[in-house]
Amino acid sequence: MTTTRKPRRVLGPAGAGTAPRKRPVDWEGQEQAVxxxxxxxxxxxxxxxxxxxxxxxxxPNGGQRSKATGAAMKRQGVKSGVIDLVVMEARGCWFGLYLEFKASPPHTAPLAPSQRDWLTLAENRGYCAALAVGLEEAxxxxxxxxxxxxxxxxFCDDPVRTMQSGTEWRKGE
Structure with a gap:
């Protein structure tokens, strides 16, 4: 026996009646996954x-969250504007690459001031910083x-330092 489920109704903003509204599409997330x-x-x-x-x-800094989840994540260190992708590979005299990814037009969101600030901060701290709009540019x-x-x-004349604080993780179990 097959049963057909009725589609879930998502209500619009308060006062809009019961008209269903479309779920938002995460164009950027989908393209980034590709x-x-x-x-x-x-x-x-x-x-x-x-x-x-x-x-x-x-x-994973963006996305839709409840206020409680957003507040908990902020307490844990989530910051507005942090770059989407990090490449932990030192190349071209940079320590690594910070890549802010935006979806292809017509779904391109504008670069937020906080994202521009993070790109600038990354570059000023020795990281290559880039903005890529769309899959091909990325x-x-x-x-x-x-x-x-x-x-x-x-690049230092001193020997490589290791942390004296914290728990030793290099030794086998």
Whole structure:
């Protein structure tokens, strides 16, 4: 026996009656997921840009949340405007890449002042900072970054320091 479920009704704003409204589409999130799948495919093909897959991660800062969840996340360190993707690979005399990703037109959201501030902060702290609008531009940024020479991180005359505070994580269990 097959049953058909009625579609869930999402009510509009207060006073709008009972007219259902469409759920918002996360165009940026969908495109960014395609970018990460592409990067994984490049890794599997053994390309230079594919080497960035293992050191690239998303900072889940955006999205729709309840006020309580948003407040809890803020207490845990979430900050407005933090860049979408981080590539933890030092190249081209930079310590890494901060990539702010925006969906392709016509779904491109404007760059928020807080995002511009984070891009500036990242660049001022020694990180390459880039804005990519759409999938193809993001691929181009990652390909170009992958072509740059690895940064020699042994720039200090002092020996590499290790933390004396915290729990030792380098020893086996």
């Amino acid at each position: 970018l990460i799948r592409w990067l994984l495919g490049e890794r599997q093909r053994g390309t230079a840009v594919g080497q960035l897959y293992d050191v690239t991660y998303h900072v 691929k181009a940024v990652l390909r170009e970054y992958a072509e740059w020479e690895p940064t020699d991180v042994e």
